[in-house]
Amino acid sequence: MSGDLMTAGRPRTTRPLRVGGSGPWALVPDLARIHAVRILRHPVFLLGLLWYLLALFVNAPSKPYDQYTMLTALPVFLVGIPVFVAVNLVATSSRRAGVDDWTGGLPLPALHRTAAPLVASAAPAVVVAAIDAMAYVSFDGSVDIDVLRTQLACVPVAVLGAGLLGVAVARLLPWPGAPLAVAVGLVAANYWVSGPRPYLGAYCDFVVWSKNDVIPARVPGSSSWHLTYLVALCGLAAAGALLPVARRRWLPFAAGAGLGVAALVAGALQLP
């Protein structure tokens, strides 16, 4: 803008009401707490959680393989997909409710507003980790297949990744139907890769990574590399979410590129 009004009025003395020395990052935990409560109260998440609890405790699996799968893989599907949907709906609610139309003029930067739901995505992961640990304890002694700590750790990390992906889709693909398309696409790709044969050379059942190697003639893969692979995917999703709102876009772009490479390497190394 230009014109002779550029010199009009000097900046006023500011009133002492705002950001302290820690800057707007100090507000992210407060905003994340609000989002976390909304995610944990979201009907879609509660439905997934209920399904998981029913599967765990009402119709408790008794066979070793079923118990093993229940601890290490099923929560990812029963809760992970609802978490993706719930977090995405929470992350897009301001836009859908028309709140963004006017809160865009409030000072907290978009970067920090996006960081908050990313942090809040940890809440459902913590809940799932707690329930999975309880289930592990309740199955103790009856699971004939050894469960590694890294295998257990993969569950909340995968659920966290679902939430982070929900935020990333909200920021990168802000169109109606995009989250559904992503969810269907991921499930379909997973189904395709995990088909009865030939596994495309890129999939093997979680259970073959156990020490007991209950499925004969298979070489166990590495659950540690699998955990690394999941962590890298989580970082990739977070970098994707921050890409449209970062002031210096090269930062999330570079981080995303690095994490993408890490995911590829870890993804290859995890295989038997």
Place this chain on the structure above:
Amino acid sequence: MSTIRVAEVTKSFGRTRALDGVTFDAGQGVTGLLGPNGAGKTTLLRMLATVLAPDGGSLRLLGRNPQDPDDRLEIRRHLGYLPQEPGFHRSFTVFEFIDYVGILKELTDRRSRHDEVRRVIDVVGLADVAGRRIRALSGGMKRRVGVGQALLGDPELVVLDEPTAGLDPEQRLRFRDLVSRVGEGRSVLLSTHQTEDVAALCPHVVVIDRGRVAFDGSPAALTATAAGRVWLEPTRSPAARLAWRTADGDMRNIGDEAPIGATTVSPTLEDAYLLLVGDAVTSGTGRTAAA
């Protein structure tokens, strides 16, 4: 000192020219912004709220340039804005929502922020329903939630877009009292269709019509433009642009000039406003400008 300086500001949406060289200054106190639907008021207020950038011209708010990112951030830290149709998170309680806005306003300390939230909830008279979900509130209560969030953090510049829409007469009077208090020591820009509110509250009024400033001055000066142009007759006068029957049974005629021998009466601000933008008002359209 002017806290708002608008100079030759233009804005278009496609082929529609919403603002066409708008120029005015406003300082401390309450400034009324009047105009028919589609005159460009909301577009102008969204610019003053730093939500929308102008295509051309110059804006200065609180002595800063909103086009500059650092200045814009500083303006936003001292700005309260109530949009015409604010969206809400309907599952939030009143307290939760205003606290949420407080976080977006960068009120960092949780305890003092919560104190401030309680203060504005009290100011807008919603203390009894602070724990109620927004989806359960009436339209007028939601409006007060909107006003409350705009006042959060003691902003120096308050921009209110039709804040009295949906309020009952008692609420409107309470609102006048509130805005009058807010306007002491701050700058308030009040967009409204209620000329009575402007007459009661504003020492300064700007009328926007077809994306241009049609009047900029005091309400008394605006009212004076209608002197000799309002008259009473038993029937509708052919010279009248607008006319209606009063409670006394007379026809109140408003036109460019009272006929010779007609009984002229003191005009009101509403009369003057109707004469100024009469075409848009009587046709009920915004013509070429956008809201």
